[in-house]
Amino acid sequence: MQTQTQTSSTSVADTFPIKGTDYVEFFVGNAKQAAIYYQATFGFRWTAYRGPETGHRDTVSYVLEQGKVRFVLTSALRPDHEVARHVATHGDGVRVLALWVDDAAKSFEAAVSRGAKPALEPHRVKDASGEVCLSAIHTYGETIHMMVERQDYNGVFLPGYEPRSNEFPIEPVGLKYVDHCVGNVELGEMNRWVKFYQDVLGFKLLITFDDKDIATEYTALMSKVVSNGNGYIKFPINEPAKGLKKSQIEEYLEFYRGAGVQHIALATDDILFTVDTLRKKGVDFLYVPDTYYEDVPERVGAIDEDIEDLKRLNILVDRDEDGYLLQIFTKPVQDRPTVFYEIIQRKGAKSFGKGNFKALFEAIEREQEVRGTL
Ligand code: FE2
Helix, strand or coil, rough: CCEEEECCCCCCCCCCCCCCCEEEEEECCCCHHHHHHHCCCCCCEEEEEECCCCCCCCCEEEEEEEECEEEEEEECCCCCCCCHHHHHHHHHCCCCCECCCCCHHHHHHHHHHHCCCCCEEEEEEEEEEEEEEEEEEECCCCCCEEEEECECCCCCCCCCCCCCCCCCCCCCEEEEEEEEEEECCCCCCCHHHHHHHCCCCCEEEEECCCCCEEECHHHEEEEEECCCCCCCCCEEEEEEECCCCCCCCHHHHHCCCCCEEEEEEEECCCCHHHHHHHCCCCECCCCCCHHHCCCHHHHHHHHCCHHHHHHHHCCEEECCCEEEEEEEEEECCCCCCCHHHHHHHEEECCCCCCCHHHHHHHHHHHHHHHCCCC
């Protein structure tokens, strides 16, 4: 099997309209400190808060924003809470990939009638700023999709949250929106979840990568990318493939204790500035050797950026039939080798950097080697 790119037909009706990513919520061990990390390093603004001070007794949540990217960091205040159990099992990780919809009740009913497992029945929540309708369905692992209908709401985030602002100066790094969110699922489960997104949420299969595309000497994985009707939501789904040693996907599944979100790709219009600033703030990126840059001119042709700048910042570049893209990957951002970030700048390219897979996986293997998990 070879890599295939399928262009979705615009004549097909969108059976599950989604306006975009609403937010990504992480369940973490210490939301207060995690919030400082995202403000101080990634330059997020603190915009809203919910916790005991706002009359919410069991959990605390910090809302952070930059461009259209909205993260929510939630911790439990008692050990028997669902959030505490989630963190005990998975470590810090993504619990909610929230989708912005016009009608959360209709979306929920459509998804459930097509086979989705309900997580939260549609219900309306209100405060002085208006009201929202929320519903949720399960996806891979313990991850859920919250559906958020917010046209009748003009508060800071959701009812119950109060506005907050940074208590120290922050430096935004130019993050614009969530480009894609990648899930790792267990061996043999990729096609089941691709079918889930196709059948239940009306997504299209965009690209297929097999183990010949994504293999190094030691490890391999398979990946399929699904995308919603308007193309704003892209979910690549990975599963491990047979290799000589333990793949990065197997390492993730072992440490996350099951399927879950592997990485979130955040888009920028100026990756040189974004990465330069992130590095100065102490964000750790995967290292790719200088030899990677030797064949860049012949592989990708003319680009606007100076190769020396890319080399200095260790940014990767790839070209497809529509243009080129620049990308870089952080190391995991919590103690377990699970969730990490991709910073991506698209200059026409609609793909995911296939030309970088080998260099990238070798970089991850070097990290696995150090952790003793290869
Ligand atoms: Fe990615």
